[in-house]
Amino acid sequence: MERRMEILRAIVEDYVATHEPVGSKVLAARHGLSISPATIRNEMAALEDEGLIIQPHTSAGRIPTDLGYRVFVDRLSTVKPLSAPEKRAIDKFLEGAVDLDDVVARTVRLLAQVTHQVAIVQYPSLKRSSVRHIEVISLMPTRLMLILIADTGRVEQRILDLASEMSESTLSELRSKLNAQAQGKKLASLPTLLEAFEGNFAQPAQVNVRNVISVVLEMAIERNEERVVISGTSNLARHAPDFNESVHPVLEALEEQVVLLRLLGEAVDEMKVRIGHEQEDKKLQSTSVITTGYGPTGDAVATLGIIGPTRMDYATSMSAVGAVARYVSRFLQEEI
Amino acid sequence: MERRMEILRAIVEDYVATHEPVGSKVLAARHGLSISPATIRNEMAALEDEGLIIQPHTSAGRIPTDLGYRVFVDRLSTVKPLSAPEKRAIDKFLEGAVDLDDVVARTVRLLAQVTHQVAIVQYPSLKRSSVRHIEVISLMPTRLMLILIADTGRVEQRILDLASEMSESTLSELRSKLNAQAQGKKLASLPTLLEAFEGNFAQPAQVNVRNVISVVLEMAIERNEERVVISGTSNLARHAPDFNESVHPVLEALEEQVVLLRLLGEAVDEMKVRIGHEQEDKKLQSTSVITTGYGPTGDAVATLGIIGPTRMDYATSMSAVGAVARYVSRFLQEEI
DNA sequence: AGTTGGCACTAACTGATTGAGAGTGCCAAT
DNA sequence: ATTGGCACTCTCAATCAGTTAGTGCCAACT
Secondary structure (H helix, E strand, O other): OOOHHHHHHHHHHHHHHHHHEEHHHHHHHOOOOOHHHHHHHHHHHHHOOOEEOOOOOOOEEEOEOOOHHHHHHHOOOOOOOHHHHHHHHHHHOOOOOOOHHHHHHHHHHHHHHHOEEEEEEEEEOOOOEEEEEEEEEEOOOOOEEEEEEEEOOOOOEEEOOOOOOOOOOHHHHHHHHHHHOOOOOHHHHHHOOOOHHHHHEEEEHHHHHHHHHHHHHHHHHHHHHEEEEEEEOOHHHHOOOHHOOOOHHHHHHHHHHHHHHHOOOOOOOOOOOEHHHOOOOOOOOOOEEEEEEEOOOOOOOOOEEEEOOOOOOOOHHHHHHHHHHHHHHHHHHHHO | OOHHOOOOOOOOHHHHOOOOOOHHHHHHHHHOOOOHHHHHHHHHHHHOOOOOOEOOOOOOOOOEOOHHHHHHOOOOOOOOOOHHHHHHHHHHHOOOOOOOOHHHHHHHHHHHHOOOOOEEOOOOOOOOOOOEEEEEEEEEOOEEEEEEOOOOOEEEEEEEEEEOOOHHHHHHHHHHHHHHHHOOOOOOHHHHHHOHHHOOHHHHHHHHHHHHHHHHHHHHHHHHHHHHHOOOOOHHOOHHOOOOOHHHHHHHHHHHHHHHHHHHOOOOOOOEEEEHHHHHHHHHOOOOEEEEEEEOOOOEEEEEEEEEEEEOOOHHHHHHHHHHHHHHHHHHHHHH
């Protein structure tokens, strides 16, 4: 049984490296297995019965099935350490990032570059982060700009028009009370925290204050809270033959925010690998997805990962994704 | 001569529609030309001498060269009006956009959708816009957040650490003097405007003020002032056969900000079409690019456009790009 | 002088055939 | 349980002939 798994491992590694169905002969030759091709053939027949490998046609070698990759990945224990130049690349890439936009943009490019796959990075989720500051700026007598700064460094701003003018003193009162109430609190808790907030103000100002609050809540809750950036799509074309001859559906799926968000799912700390048909989305069933959470405080506030062909180097890719996640987490904590 | 151009037009239109080299026979049949195939053949030979069309092999029909498309486009006078559903789509797409990020993101998706090509939209250039407001917020005693709001609705923010604490009064003095000096001015003029700004302050505060100013200038000038978003890359795959069998180099080019920025170039009002080899970038020589400027004030502060195969429906595409640019300009003026 | 029909010519595409190669499954021997 | 041998299957590449689309040119026509 152990030997059989060893053979599966050899098939996966060979196939990932060569892109070609691997036969019993080359398997016996290339790897140091001290058994004959005939024995390997017997084992391969068993592996095929178990649904771990198939042969594309009668007289070809075997290739792993999605299930085969799954077993391979689950038995993967030795985490490949990154090479020195890769480590250096990661170190260099983020230094000098000026704001969150910049950090996210650099991270996604970095990830695409080290893995040679398509990289996706989710912006730190607003829901899971806390209020660092809320600022109210008067642009014109009846036009305000609201700015909400989260502890992840993320900044949302919105402009709103008031029904009537607001005095400078009301404005600064609003500013300080708003911050007193919200600062340090989770964004998700704002709706309850600010429920009857306008009661703090004199009657004439209440309608304007209510207006401001509704926009604040909108910023905190709105759909576009979940943003995803993507990079390295050209890597898809490099692996084109892997995708049933067409990258089109994959590219299409990558353009739908909804699909990407479902892919990234809830931010969790441990690494997650989904292989081929383990995916719900039809268009992505020729791909594998590796994701992991990241965040400044140690527990994950967002997810990042890569998408590639099922025939990918899982060991290297997984350690790269993990390393980048750890690095950007540390960076967010220290710098922004 | 006029007839010859008419034939070129017919060839281009037929080829764009069918994707197949067009021969003299179908040309005579499909279009209402009242001349025989033989005559057409003579004219086609002349067109080939002029370098406007070629035949991929001896016994195939003709296809337009880049130069042929160029002549076709230059003679294009009748601007195709958009269809009613397209107009409606444009109208609906932007309404409800909450901030500049949102406007740009919606615009690029809209453009990709109506043209069925890859769309690129440049953020309104900071250099060309004016200061609406500068805000200085104290996050911690020695940590400030600077926010710069441009009249295009674009918001830049930066965090900086001070060497020493800054009093609340100095802070508000800084805030008001900064705005008095900068408001309404072009960002490009800030470096000279703020040259000796710290002279306005008492000695102990000067070092901090200088620090703030340098960050303000950084925000106004920094390299990442030029941002580009892109959408509809899956449309590339749809037209895959057009790109010498490989979309890879094109995808690669689209990932390089530098290339995109050169593509969008200086924002100018009139529409620009670059066809195939008219492009400097090698990777894009199988594509054509249509760009035009847009901006809230009537004169262009940024550029948007599409990238597609040289074999594209120029008439429709050009009018779509124009319509979207006009629409987003109007929207920026009114709403943000 | 421009236009047209006729015709020989060319090159790609299609489909059938063939031989070579790779890899298997199974069986009998070890 | 492992191995060598061997017949079998299927793909792949090359070849070949027939078909087809489209041209270029020439002589005849308006």
